Amino acid sequence: MLARWICAALTAALLAALIIASGSGSGAAAETKTAIFAGGCFWCMEAAFDEVDGVTDTTSGYAGGTAPNPTYGSHEGYKEAVKVTYAPAKVTYAELLDHYWRNIDPFDANGQFCDKGSAYQSVIFVGNDAEKALAEKTKQEIADRFKQTVATEVRPVTTFTPAEDYHQDYHTKNPIAYKYYKWGCGRAERLEQIWGKAHS
Structure with missing residues:
Protein backbone atom coordinates (compact mmCIF):
# COMPACT_ATOMS: atom_id res chain seq x y z
CA MET A 1 0.00 0.00 0.00
CA LEU A 2 2.82 2.37 0.95
CA ALA A 3 4.69 1.55 -2.25
CA ARG A 4 1.59 2.31 -4.31
CA TRP A 5 1.14 5.66 -2.53
CA ILE A 6 4.80 6.58 -3.12
CA CYS A 7 4.49 5.64 -6.78
CA ALA A 8 1.37 7.80 -7.15
CA ALA A 9 3.05 10.73 -5.40
CA LEU A 10 6.11 10.48 -7.63
CA THR A 11 3.93 10.34 -10.73
CA ALA A 12 2.02 13.44 -9.64
CA ALA A 13 5.26 15.29 -8.90
CA LEU A 14 6.68 14.34 -12.30
CA LEU A 15 3.54 15.55 -14.08
CA ALA A 16 3.66 18.85 -12.18
CA ALA A 17 7.31 19.33 -13.12
CA LEU A 18 6.55 18.64 -16.77
CA ILE A 19 3.69 21.18 -16.75
CA ILE A 20 5.91 23.84 -15.15
CA ALA A 21 8.72 23.15 -17.59
CA SER A 22 6.34 23.29 -20.51
CA GLY A 23 4.90 26.59 -19.33
CA SER A 24 8.30 28.18 -18.77
CA GLY A 25 9.48 27.00 -22.17
CA SER A 26 6.57 28.59 -24.00
CA GLY A 27 7.09 31.77 -22.02
CA ALA A 28 10.74 31.90 -23.02
CA ALA A 29 9.87 31.24 -26.65
CA ALA A 30 7.36 34.09 -26.59
CA GLU A 31 9.96 36.53 -25.22
CA THR A 32 11.09 37.89 -28.56
CA LYS A 33 10.90 41.27 -30.25
CA THR A 34 11.29 42.48 -33.81
CA ALA A 35 13.26 45.28 -35.41
CA ILE A 36 13.24 46.47 -39.02
CA PHE A 37 16.32 47.79 -40.80
CA ALA A 38 16.84 48.89 -44.40
CA GLY A 39 20.44 48.86 -45.56
CA GLY A 40 20.51 48.24 -49.27
CA CYS A 41 20.20 44.72 -50.66
CA PHE A 42 18.12 42.68 -48.24
CA TRP A 43 20.14 39.54 -49.00
CA CYS A 44 23.17 41.20 -47.42
CA MET A 45 21.31 42.58 -44.42
CA GLU A 46 19.76 39.19 -43.74
CA ALA A 47 23.18 37.55 -43.89
CA ALA A 48 24.63 40.16 -41.53
CA PHE A 49 21.98 39.69 -38.85
CA ASP A 50 21.88 35.90 -39.14
CA GLU A 51 25.33 35.82 -37.56
CA VAL A 52 24.24 37.68 -34.40
CA ASP A 53 23.82 35.56 -31.28
CA GLY A 54 20.29 36.12 -29.97
CA VAL A 55 18.73 36.70 -33.39
CA THR A 56 16.20 33.91 -33.90
CA ASP A 57 14.90 34.77 -37.37
CA THR A 58 15.40 37.18 -40.26
CA THR A 59 12.95 37.97 -43.05
CA SER A 60 13.72 39.90 -46.21
CA GLY A 61 10.94 42.22 -47.30
CA TYR A 62 9.63 45.60 -48.33
CA ALA A 63 9.10 48.30 -45.70
CA GLY A 64 7.64 51.75 -45.40
CA GLY A 65 5.53 51.98 -48.54
CA THR A 66 1.79 52.38 -48.98
CA ALA A 67 0.86 50.62 -52.23
CA PRO A 68 -0.71 47.19 -51.62
CA ASN A 69 1.07 43.90 -52.36
CA PRO A 70 4.60 45.05 -53.17
CA THR A 71 6.73 42.63 -55.20
CA TYR A 72 10.35 42.56 -56.31
CA GLY A 73 9.28 43.87 -59.69
CA SER A 74 7.02 46.55 -58.26
CA HIS A 75 7.73 48.09 -54.86
CA GLU A 76 7.85 51.81 -55.54
CA GLY A 77 7.87 53.78 -52.29
CA THR A 85 13.35 38.69 -34.64
CA TYR A 86 15.52 38.59 -31.53
CA ALA A 87 15.61 37.54 -27.89
CA PRO A 88 16.21 40.63 -25.71
CA ALA A 89 17.68 38.40 -23.00
CA LYS A 90 20.55 37.58 -25.37
CA VAL A 91 20.95 40.67 -27.53
CA THR A 92 19.75 44.22 -26.95
CA TYR A 93 18.29 46.64 -29.44
CA ALA A 94 21.35 48.84 -28.90
CA GLU A 95 23.60 45.95 -29.93
CA LEU A 96 21.49 45.35 -33.02
CA LEU A 97 21.87 49.01 -33.92
CA ASP A 98 25.64 48.79 -33.57
CA HIS A 99 25.69 45.76 -35.85
CA TYR A 100 23.45 47.55 -38.34
CA TRP A 101 25.65 50.64 -38.58
CA ARG A 102 28.75 48.52 -39.15
CA ASN A 103 27.09 46.80 -42.10
CA ILE A 104 26.01 49.89 -44.04
CA ASP A 105 27.50 53.04 -45.53
CA PRO A 106 25.70 55.67 -43.45
CA PHE A 107 26.93 58.53 -45.64
CA ASP A 108 25.40 57.47 -48.97
CA ALA A 109 22.11 59.26 -49.59
CA ASN A 110 21.54 57.57 -52.94
CA GLY A 111 21.51 53.93 -51.92
CA GLN A 112 24.05 51.38 -50.74
CA PHE A 113 27.22 50.33 -52.54
CA CYS A 114 26.43 49.38 -56.16
CA ASP A 115 22.65 49.51 -55.57
CA LYS A 116 21.32 53.01 -56.12
CA GLY A 117 17.80 54.40 -55.91
CA SER A 118 15.25 55.03 -53.18
CA ALA A 119 14.57 51.32 -52.61
CA TYR A 120 18.17 50.89 -51.42
CA GLN A 121 18.44 53.89 -49.11
CA SER A 122 19.25 53.16 -45.47
CA VAL A 123 16.48 53.54 -42.91
CA ILE A 124 16.00 52.48 -39.30
CA PHE A 125 12.30 51.77 -38.77
CA VAL A 126 11.54 52.34 -35.09
CA GLY A 127 8.62 50.88 -33.20
CA ASN A 128 8.53 53.11 -30.12
CA ASP A 129 10.07 56.16 -28.47
CA ALA A 130 12.86 54.16 -26.82
CA GLU A 131 14.01 52.74 -30.16
CA LYS A 132 13.78 56.17 -31.74
CA ALA A 133 15.90 57.74 -29.01
CA LEU A 134 18.58 55.05 -29.37
CA ALA A 135 18.58 55.28 -33.16
CA GLU A 136 18.90 59.08 -33.12
CA LYS A 137 21.60 58.94 -30.44
CA THR A 138 23.76 56.49 -32.36
CA LYS A 139 23.19 58.39 -35.60
CA GLN A 140 24.49 61.57 -33.96
CA GLU A 141 27.46 59.71 -32.49
CA ILE A 142 28.47 58.53 -35.97
CA ALA A 143 28.06 62.03 -37.41
CA ASP A 144 30.27 63.42 -34.62
CA ARG A 145 32.87 60.67 -34.98
CA PHE A 146 33.31 60.98 -38.74
CA LYS A 147 32.47 64.70 -39.04
CA GLN A 148 30.05 63.86 -41.84
CA THR A 149 26.32 64.08 -42.41
CA VAL A 150 24.63 60.74 -41.84
CA ALA A 151 22.13 60.05 -44.62
CA THR A 152 20.38 57.19 -42.83
CA GLU A 153 16.81 58.08 -41.89
CA VAL A 154 14.97 57.18 -38.71
CA ARG A 155 11.29 56.54 -39.39
CA PRO A 156 8.37 54.95 -37.55
CA VAL A 157 7.41 51.43 -38.54
CA THR A 158 4.46 51.50 -40.92
CA THR A 159 4.29 48.52 -43.25
CA PHE A 160 6.41 45.42 -43.82
CA THR A 161 5.66 42.78 -46.46
CA PRO A 162 7.85 39.67 -46.71
CA ALA A 163 9.63 39.30 -50.02
CA GLU A 164 9.12 36.34 -52.33
CA ASP A 165 10.33 32.95 -51.07
CA TYR A 166 13.32 32.85 -53.40
CA HIS A 167 14.74 35.92 -51.65
CA GLN A 168 14.59 34.38 -48.18
CA ASP A 169 17.90 32.96 -46.92
CA TYR A 170 19.43 33.71 -50.31
CA HIS A 171 22.95 33.72 -48.88
CA THR A 172 22.58 30.12 -47.68
CA LYS A 173 20.54 28.78 -50.60
CA ASN A 174 22.80 30.34 -53.25
CA PRO A 175 26.16 30.90 -51.53
CA ILE A 176 28.29 31.19 -54.67
CA ALA A 177 25.95 33.63 -56.42
CA TYR A 178 25.60 35.62 -53.20
CA LYS A 179 29.36 35.91 -52.63
CA TYR A 180 29.89 36.92 -56.24
CA TYR A 181 27.21 39.62 -55.95
CA LYS A 182 28.55 40.94 -52.64
CA TRP A 183 32.12 41.10 -53.96
CA GLY A 184 31.07 42.64 -57.27
CA CYS A 185 28.97 45.25 -55.50
CA GLY A 186 31.98 46.48 -53.52
CA ARG A 187 30.21 46.09 -50.21
CA ALA A 188 33.01 44.48 -48.22
CA GLU A 189 35.61 46.91 -49.58
CA ARG A 190 33.58 49.99 -48.68
CA LEU A 191 32.68 48.68 -45.23
CA GLU A 192 36.35 48.09 -44.48
CA GLN A 193 37.15 51.64 -45.60
CA ILE A 194 34.63 53.02 -43.09
CA TRP A 195 34.71 50.61 -40.17
CA GLY A 196 37.89 48.60 -40.51
CA LYS A 197 37.69 44.83 -40.39
CA ALA A 198 35.08 44.67 -37.60
CA HIS A 199 32.05 44.15 -39.82
CA SER A 200 30.11 41.30 -41.48
Whole structure:
Protein backbone atom coordinates (compact mmCIF):
# COMPACT_ATOMS: atom_id res chain seq x y z
CA MET A 1 0.00 0.00 0.00
CA LEU A 2 2.82 2.37 0.95
CA ALA A 3 4.69 1.55 -2.25
CA ARG A 4 1.59 2.31 -4.31
CA TRP A 5 1.14 5.66 -2.53
CA ILE A 6 4.80 6.58 -3.12
CA CYS A 7 4.49 5.64 -6.78
CA ALA A 8 1.37 7.80 -7.15
CA ALA A 9 3.05 10.73 -5.40
CA LEU A 10 6.11 10.48 -7.63
CA THR A 11 3.93 10.34 -10.73
CA ALA A 12 2.02 13.44 -9.64
CA ALA A 13 5.26 15.29 -8.90
CA LEU A 14 6.68 14.34 -12.30
CA LEU A 15 3.54 15.55 -14.08
CA ALA A 16 3.66 18.85 -12.18
CA ALA A 17 7.31 19.33 -13.12
CA LEU A 18 6.55 18.64 -16.77
CA ILE A 19 3.69 21.18 -16.75
CA ILE A 20 5.91 23.84 -15.15
CA ALA A 21 8.72 23.15 -17.59
CA SER A 22 6.34 23.29 -20.51
CA GLY A 23 4.90 26.59 -19.33
CA SER A 24 8.30 28.18 -18.77
CA GLY A 25 9.48 27.00 -22.17
CA SER A 26 6.57 28.59 -24.00
CA GLY A 27 7.09 31.77 -22.02
CA ALA A 28 10.74 31.90 -23.02
CA ALA A 29 9.87 31.24 -26.65
CA ALA A 30 7.36 34.09 -26.59
CA GLU A 31 9.96 36.53 -25.22
CA THR A 32 11.09 37.89 -28.56
CA LYS A 33 10.90 41.27 -30.25
CA THR A 34 11.29 42.48 -33.81
CA ALA A 35 13.26 45.28 -35.41
CA ILE A 36 13.24 46.47 -39.02
CA PHE A 37 16.32 47.79 -40.80
CA ALA A 38 16.84 48.89 -44.40
CA GLY A 39 20.44 48.86 -45.56
CA GLY A 40 20.51 48.24 -49.27
CA CYS A 41 20.20 44.72 -50.66
CA PHE A 42 18.12 42.68 -48.24
CA TRP A 43 20.14 39.54 -49.00
CA CYS A 44 23.17 41.20 -47.42
CA MET A 45 21.31 42.58 -44.42
CA GLU A 46 19.76 39.19 -43.74
CA ALA A 47 23.18 37.55 -43.89
CA ALA A 48 24.63 40.16 -41.53
CA PHE A 49 21.98 39.69 -38.85
CA ASP A 50 21.88 35.90 -39.14
CA GLU A 51 25.33 35.82 -37.56
CA VAL A 52 24.24 37.68 -34.40
CA ASP A 53 23.82 35.56 -31.28
CA GLY A 54 20.29 36.12 -29.97
CA VAL A 55 18.73 36.70 -33.39
CA THR A 56 16.20 33.91 -33.90
CA ASP A 57 14.90 34.77 -37.37
CA THR A 58 15.40 37.18 -40.26
CA THR A 59 12.95 37.97 -43.05
CA SER A 60 13.72 39.90 -46.21
CA GLY A 61 10.94 42.22 -47.30
CA TYR A 62 9.63 45.60 -48.33
CA ALA A 63 9.10 48.30 -45.70
CA GLY A 64 7.64 51.75 -45.40
CA GLY A 65 5.53 51.98 -48.54
CA THR A 66 1.79 52.38 -48.98
CA ALA A 67 0.86 50.62 -52.23
CA PRO A 68 -0.71 47.19 -51.62
CA ASN A 69 1.07 43.90 -52.36
CA PRO A 70 4.60 45.05 -53.17
CA THR A 71 6.73 42.63 -55.20
CA TYR A 72 10.35 42.56 -56.31
CA GLY A 73 9.28 43.87 -59.69
CA SER A 74 7.02 46.55 -58.26
CA HIS A 75 7.73 48.09 -54.86
CA GLU A 76 7.85 51.81 -55.54
CA GLY A 77 7.87 53.78 -52.29
CA TYR A 78 9.23 50.82 -50.31
CA LYS A 79 12.72 50.08 -49.05
CA GLU A 80 14.36 46.70 -49.25
CA ALA A 81 14.56 45.78 -45.58
CA VAL A 82 15.02 42.95 -43.14
CA LYS A 83 12.78 42.15 -40.19
CA VAL A 84 14.93 40.84 -37.33
CA THR A 85 13.35 38.69 -34.64
CA TYR A 86 15.52 38.59 -31.53
CA ALA A 87 15.61 37.54 -27.89
CA PRO A 88 16.21 40.63 -25.71
CA ALA A 89 17.68 38.40 -23.00
CA LYS A 90 20.55 37.58 -25.37
CA VAL A 91 20.95 40.67 -27.53
CA THR A 92 19.75 44.22 -26.95
CA TYR A 93 18.29 46.64 -29.44
CA ALA A 94 21.35 48.84 -28.90
CA GLU A 95 23.60 45.95 -29.93
CA LEU A 96 21.49 45.35 -33.02
CA LEU A 97 21.87 49.01 -33.92
CA ASP A 98 25.64 48.79 -33.57
CA HIS A 99 25.69 45.76 -35.85
CA TYR A 100 23.45 47.55 -38.34
CA TRP A 101 25.65 50.64 -38.58
CA ARG A 102 28.75 48.52 -39.15
CA ASN A 103 27.09 46.80 -42.10
CA ILE A 104 26.01 49.89 -44.04
CA ASP A 105 27.50 53.04 -45.53
CA PRO A 106 25.70 55.67 -43.45
CA PHE A 107 26.93 58.53 -45.64
CA ASP A 108 25.40 57.47 -48.97
CA ALA A 109 22.11 59.26 -49.59
CA ASN A 110 21.54 57.57 -52.94
CA GLY A 111 21.51 53.93 -51.92
CA GLN A 112 24.05 51.38 -50.74
CA PHE A 113 27.22 50.33 -52.54
CA CYS A 114 26.43 49.38 -56.16
CA ASP A 115 22.65 49.51 -55.57
CA LYS A 116 21.32 53.01 -56.12
CA GLY A 117 17.80 54.40 -55.91
CA SER A 118 15.25 55.03 -53.18
CA ALA A 119 14.57 51.32 -52.61
CA TYR A 120 18.17 50.89 -51.42
CA GLN A 121 18.44 53.89 -49.11
CA SER A 122 19.25 53.16 -45.47
CA VAL A 123 16.48 53.54 -42.91
CA ILE A 124 16.00 52.48 -39.30
CA PHE A 125 12.30 51.77 -38.77
CA VAL A 126 11.54 52.34 -35.09
CA GLY A 127 8.62 50.88 -33.20
CA ASN A 128 8.53 53.11 -30.12
CA ASP A 129 10.07 56.16 -28.47
CA ALA A 130 12.86 54.16 -26.82
CA GLU A 131 14.01 52.74 -30.16
CA LYS A 132 13.78 56.17 -31.74
CA ALA A 133 15.90 57.74 -29.01
CA LEU A 134 18.58 55.05 -29.37
CA ALA A 135 18.58 55.28 -33.16
CA GLU A 136 18.90 59.08 -33.12
CA LYS A 137 21.60 58.94 -30.44
CA THR A 138 23.76 56.49 -32.36
CA LYS A 139 23.19 58.39 -35.60
CA GLN A 140 24.49 61.57 -33.96
CA GLU A 141 27.46 59.71 -32.49
CA ILE A 142 28.47 58.53 -35.97
CA ALA A 143 28.06 62.03 -37.41
CA ASP A 144 30.27 63.42 -34.62
CA ARG A 145 32.87 60.67 -34.98
CA PHE A 146 33.31 60.98 -38.74
CA LYS A 147 32.47 64.70 -39.04
CA GLN A 148 30.05 63.86 -41.84
CA THR A 149 26.32 64.08 -42.41
CA VAL A 150 24.63 60.74 -41.84
CA ALA A 151 22.13 60.05 -44.62
CA THR A 152 20.38 57.19 -42.83
CA GLU A 153 16.81 58.08 -41.89
CA VAL A 154 14.97 57.18 -38.71
CA ARG A 155 11.29 56.54 -39.39
CA PRO A 156 8.37 54.95 -37.55
CA VAL A 157 7.41 51.43 -38.54
CA THR A 158 4.46 51.50 -40.92
CA THR A 159 4.29 48.52 -43.25
CA PHE A 160 6.41 45.42 -43.82
CA THR A 161 5.66 42.78 -46.46
CA PRO A 162 7.85 39.67 -46.71
CA ALA A 163 9.63 39.30 -50.02
CA GLU A 164 9.12 36.34 -52.33
CA ASP A 165 10.33 32.95 -51.07
CA TYR A 166 13.32 32.85 -53.40
CA HIS A 167 14.74 35.92 -51.65
CA GLN A 168 14.59 34.38 -48.18
CA ASP A 169 17.90 32.96 -46.92
CA TYR A 170 19.43 33.71 -50.31
CA HIS A 171 22.95 33.72 -48.88
CA THR A 172 22.58 30.12 -47.68
CA LYS A 173 20.54 28.78 -50.60
CA ASN A 174 22.80 30.34 -53.25
CA PRO A 175 26.16 30.90 -51.53
CA ILE A 176 28.29 31.19 -54.67
CA ALA A 177 25.95 33.63 -56.42
CA TYR A 178 25.60 35.62 -53.20
CA LYS A 179 29.36 35.91 -52.63
CA TYR A 180 29.89 36.92 -56.24
CA TYR A 181 27.21 39.62 -55.95
CA LYS A 182 28.55 40.94 -52.64
CA TRP A 183 32.12 41.10 -53.96
CA GLY A 184 31.07 42.64 -57.27
CA CYS A 185 28.97 45.25 -55.50
CA GLY A 186 31.98 46.48 -53.52
CA ARG A 187 30.21 46.09 -50.21
CA ALA A 188 33.01 44.48 -48.22
CA GLU A 189 35.61 46.91 -49.58
CA ARG A 190 33.58 49.99 -48.68
CA LEU A 191 32.68 48.68 -45.23
CA GLU A 192 36.35 48.09 -44.48
CA GLN A 193 37.15 51.64 -45.60
CA ILE A 194 34.63 53.02 -43.09
CA TRP A 195 34.71 50.61 -40.17
CA GLY A 196 37.89 48.60 -40.51
CA LYS A 197 37.69 44.83 -40.39
CA ALA A 198 35.08 44.67 -37.60
CA HIS A 199 32.05 44.15 -39.82
CA SER A 200 30.11 41.30 -41.48
